[in-house]
Amino acid sequence: MYIGTKKTFQRLIEAPPEELVSSFQVGHGMLLNVLSREYEDGCAAMRSLLRTCHETPATRAALRRRSFCAAALYVGSRHSRVVAPARPVWA
Numbered sequence: 001m002y003i004g005t006k007k008t009f010q011r012l013i014e015a016p017p018e019e020l021v022s023s024f025q026v027g028h029g030m031l032l033n034v035l036s037r038e039y040e041d042g043c044a045a046m047r048s049l050l051r052t053c054h055e056t057p058a059t060r061a062a063l064r065r066r067s068f069c070a071a072a073l074y075v076g077s078r079h080s081r082v083v084a085p086a087r088p089v090w091a
Helices: 006-014 028-035 042-052 057-065 067-079
Strands: none
Touching (some): 028 042, 028 067
């Protein structure tokens, strides 16, 4: 249901589409959520996210180059015992 004037609705229909801009980032929250997946290898899932995100190839390459930061977040989280290694998924 559209709430507005007919003039505004017509302007929306006739306007060129807006470009979508991705804001994909890897931070502490994402890292902890991905690594804490109970029935999946969190490290493999993180690699998959970085490899298949909807970014341009250049941006994906930059994310992969900066992925050492995510690894550093993980190591720091392990060192401070925020996360602990889980048993293997296949066990």
